[in-house]
Amino acid sequence: MPELPEAEYMVRRLAECAPTTKIQSLTILRPSLVAPQSPDELTATVAGRKVLGYARRAKNVLLHLDHGWSLRVQLGMTGHFFWIPDSRQLPRFTRLWFALPHHAAFVFEDSRTFGNLHLHRTEDLPTVFASYGPEPLDPAFTWQHLQASAARAHGPVKPFLLDQSKLVGLGNIWAAESLFAARLAPHRPLPSLTAPEWKALHKAIRQTLSAAIANTFRVTASAEEFPEADLLACRVYGRVGQPCRRCRQPIARFVQAGRSTFHCPNCQL
């Protein structure tokens, strides 16, 4: 499920709920999610360690521990990582959980089990992420960087936006929403994009992601839990057949690289 905004939200919530804490033990209910590490070895390495802080890289949630190791949570399609006050009330799809003081817990809930959890030396993290493209919300990230990452690339613009080696953080929803905001058709060939269009796309991506982070906080402040797609105020994603919020023409859906693409055929050019 989660893309950059949801991963960012999880990290900020963790920092609020448990700025630092001690991991007492780890319970792995689904060993395949930590493979190839053995559950026992992983448990031995983290049990008794203190969590010093949290970070996000691309769609990964990172927990930095006090002995030079970091846990990396890859959320996959349906993963959530969060703090709960009472480990006696674990959510339905809990796949593993960390016992914390006073019965609190970190929970990894992942119905579809595409997520995973890995342990790395903290100093090795740059190597782990070596194949990743730039962070779109990095202040140093310019539209020229975006354009440059597409140099020599062919094919349509939307699959490009999903390619984490070109640019991290976008998934199927926010790629579609960014293209809508930039008024660009998802099937536009990369070489056809003009400089003003790259500029517009860059702006659209940053605004879309920033707004999505803010909106996740706004929605969850009242509703609790993680927001469903229909609560995220999408302008095209999942809205096939419904009127475009800009021009009232029906939103269309087609399949691109095996994924659903939603767009307005009338006002995305």
Next chain:
DNA sequence: TCGATCCTGTAG
């Protein structure tokens, strides 16, 4: 660069 695939759940 595309398609298949991992696995489980939900909606129609």
Next chain:
DNA sequence: CTACAGGATCGA
């Protein structure tokens, strides 16, 4: 029952 699901990876 079938279709579909916000991700990542591998092989041709």
